Amino acid sequence: MGNEFDLIATYFSRPAPPQFLGVGDDCALLPVAPGMQLATSTDLLIEGRHFFADVDPRALGHKALAVNLSDLAAMGAQPLACLLGLSIPRVEPAWLKAFSEGFYALADAASCPLIGGDTTRSHSDVLISVTVFGQVDARYALRRNAAKVGDDVWVTGTLGAADVALRLMLNTLAPDPALLEATRPFLEWPQPPLEFGRKLAGVANAALDISDGLVQDLGHILKASGCGADLDYAAMPADPVLQSLPPAIVQEAVLGGGDVYQLCFTALPARREQILALARQGALRVSRIGCITAQPGLRVKDAAGQLIHPLPVGFDHFG
Amino acid sequence: MGNEFDLIATYFSRPAPPQFLGVGDDCALLPVAPGMQLATSTDLLIEGRHFFADVDPRALGHKALAVNLSDLAAMGAQPLACLLGLSIPRVEPAWLKAFSEGFYALADAASCPLIGGDTTRSHSDVLISVTVFGQVDARYALRRNAAKVGDDVWVTGTLGAADVALRLMLNTLAPDPALLEATRPFLEWPQPPLEFGRKLAGVANAALDISDGLVQDLGHILKASGCGADLDYAAMPADPVLQSLPPAIVQEAVLGGGDVYQLCFTALPARREQILALARQGALRVSRIGCITAQPGLRVKDAAGQLIHPLPVGFDHFG
Structure with missing residues (x-):
């Protein structure tokens, strides 16, 4: 929007x-x-x-x-x-x-x-x-304003595939029927991790679902919680179906792509084992992609340790 | 619809x-x-x-x-x-x-x-x-399927004014600026009897709000409750602002006109005094317009005791 x-x-x-x-x-x-x-x-x-x-x-x-x-x-x-x-x-x-x-x-x-x-x-x-x-x-509802400095930042599932499907369908990416076939289910049949989200109550501190893109949505948590975050792009779960695409396009889809309907959440480092166990029970992929900082703002480092700038903040495809 | x-x-x-x-x-x-x-x-x-x-x-x-x-x-x-x-x-x-x-x-x-x-x-x-x-x-929710044979049928407020406003605005009635000014608030600023409805819980048996017209909406109660009703047109509260209109037009608006957002409800005759007292407390007009019958179907008698036929069942103005 x-x-x-x-x-x-x-x-x-x-x-x-x-x-x-x-x-x-x-x-x-x-x-x-x-x-x-x-x-x-x-x-x-x-x-x-x-x-x-x-x-x-x-x-x-x-x-x-x-x-x-x-x-x-x-x-x-x-x-x-x-x-x-x-x-x-x-x-x-x-x-x-x-x-x-x-x-x-x-x-x-x-x-x-x-x-x-x-x-x-x-x-x-x-x-x-x-x-x-x-x-x-009432004690465990996962509010956006409850991230704590030092929390890990996690995401469920994978990122980027729905956005690539949408861009293929809007012809803002070069036609690629095989890639469209592989990515389209992510856009049209999102599978939010309902049971995992329920089990996160009492385990995670803050959470939201990624609908407008990781950077934009995590920004809502940071703003509501009055903190910042350092993220590591290499730790982010780019969907494997995107591997044929140029890295710059994948990066934009992973950081800025919407329609994901997976969770981004923050939790104390002491909860890592518990979170991984819950994910295993649900056969769900979870990735620890960074940590919450007292310093405001969102910083994402690429594999070489360089800050990615500017960050894609998602865009309104239909705008 | x-x-x-x-x-x-x-x-x-x-x-x-x-x-x-x-x-x-x-x-x-x-x-x-x-x-x-x-x-x-x-x-x-x-x-x-x-x-x-x-x-x-x-x-x-x-x-x-x-x-x-x-x-x-x-x-x-x-x-x-x-x-x-x-x-x-x-x-x-x-x-x-x-x-x-x-x-x-x-x-x-x-x-x-x-x-x-x-x-x-x-x-x-x-x-x-x-x-x-x-x-x-949970014991007192006013469901549509709870009308009992012998219940009185009541309506709150008045009927017909919102429908006449809509017809004037759609030019399906002859232009009449004074009548439009008098009826338009009924269409645009409906005032559902919220507090009275709340107090009816435990007093009335069945209720609904009149959105598509009295005949059509009361029909939903009759169908859900497996019964019928005899109504008396002369007892129905045609809004006083309609008095300059031909009786046939008023009758159609009262029986078939939608956008009323007043209540139609049924209650035991033993509840009459209690209902009138609740209405007085809320400075609300209530009218007892007939009774629930074992015989299926809805019958409305005019002032001369003749059945009105056919009954206007409301219509989709925008259809």
């Missing part, structure tokens, strides 16, 4: 009452029972901005829910249920059937039943609004 | 787990604490379908939240918090300021703080997605 557009947020940033977490984290938190908080998040997906008009509707149903479940994972919350608002210009049974199947398949896998919603006719575009609910122990 | 469009719902009507109320009521209910349920609802509002592009943005901010709070009132739930998804084609500070002021003013009045959301850029239309949360004693 462009800087100009961030202005919108200024009109909706009035502080919420203290018992709610309020605007700005992955989820809002509502105190609903002693010691337990309800985590909730809503995302609005628009045809042509967040997905292509000709995307496989089954993948779209999956992704609409996945990007919201990713927000729950980033709070350490267990999914409870979801709501779906769907607005479409015309009734196409085959499209609706596939969309609903993709949505329900992930809802089942994540134990996150669809319990309500709203369907309306739109003028011309498909619009999707998903709201998810989860629960998290 | 047209019949064809109801087909959409068939793709999303898989039953939710039994502890949730699930798709089809005003709100979904989540069991979040012993004896207490979280009521939640989401609505997607689209420029040109649900509001005019040139509507006062302050009124739009109010209405976007009001129609969702109305769903909470119709469950007997107390508002807790809300989420806002807003998608706009360009950043217009004056518009955003007015929209947010209208939204926040109602959020304050209803003790329903805005705690999170999502803002994005759209192609050309304004899209608004609001999700509300409330809480209700």
Whole structure:
């Protein structure tokens, strides 16, 4: 999202009452029972901005829910249920059937039943609004503002593949059908680490999901926590499918590429063994990519120890 | 919503787990604490379908939240918090300021703080997605399927004014500036009876808010409860501002007009005094308009005792 557009947020940033977490984290938190908080998040997906008009509707149903479940994972919350608002210009049974199947398949896998919603006719575009609910122990919710100086910085999964798929589809990278085939599932079928995120509650200090790019999203943690970070590019998990690309393009995708829906989190060094064990249990890749510093700002060193400058901060592909 | 469009719902009507109320009521209910349920609802509002592009943005901010709070009132739930998804084609500070002021003013009045959301850029239309949360004693939630044979049927407020405003603005009624000025606040600034709805929990049996028209919405209660109703048109609270209109037009607006955001509810005759007392406390008009019958179907008699046929079932003004 462009800087100009961030202005919108200024009109909706009035502080919420203290018992709610309020605007700005992955989820809002509502105190609903002693010691337990309800985590909730809503995302609005628009045809042509967040997905292509000709995307496989089954993948779209999956992704609409996945990007919201990713927000729950980033709070350490267990999914409870979801709501779906769907607005479409015309009734196409085959499209609706596939969309609903993709949505329900992930809802089942994540134990996150669809319990309500709203369907309306739109003028011309498909619009999707998903709201998810989860629960998290009030002491352990993974807030953005809880990173501590000395924490390790970690990421789950791999980086860069979804961004390369998007650039191939937008023709801002040279055509490469084999690479598109290899990267496209990362863009269209994101697999946020839901169970791992839940288990991080009480283990990690701060977390968020990478939707706009590692540099930009980690920046949110640093700003909210009042600290900085030193990162090591060589430790970052560039996806292996990108190895045929020039290193500069890979670097931009790894640092600035969005649509990842993996987690970036910070934790005390004393937690390393525990985190690696949790990852092994979930057959999930985790990478320790740097540490939190008292010095503000984000610095990334390349393999030669040189600071990468300027850092790609992601960009609005549809902008 | 047209019949064809109801087909959409068939793709999303898989039953939710039994502890949730699930798709089809005003709100979904989540069991979040012993004896207490979280009521939640989401609505997607689209420029040109649900509001005019040139509507006062302050009124739009109010209405976007009001129609969702109305769903909470119709469950007997107390508002807790809300989420806002807003998608706009360009950043217009004056518009955003007015929209947010209208939204926040109602959020304050209803003790329903805005705690999170999502803002994005759209192609050309304004899209608004609001999700509300409330809480209700699990025993007393006002479900649609709980009307009992012999119950009185009640409505709050008045009927017909919002529909007439909309028809004047769409030029499907002859121009009448004075009537437009008198009716337009009903369309643009709906005032759902939030506190009264909350107090109905434990008093009424079934309730919903009138958004698509009395006949169509009461039909949802009858279908879900497996019963019918006999109504008396002369007892229905046509809004006094409509008195200059021909009776046939008033009748269509009262029975079929949407955008009302008042409650239709059913309750035992033994509750009459209690309901009238609650209405007096809230300076709210309530009208007893008929009774629930074992015989299926909805019958409305006019002042002469003749059945009105056919019944206006509301229509999609933007269809």
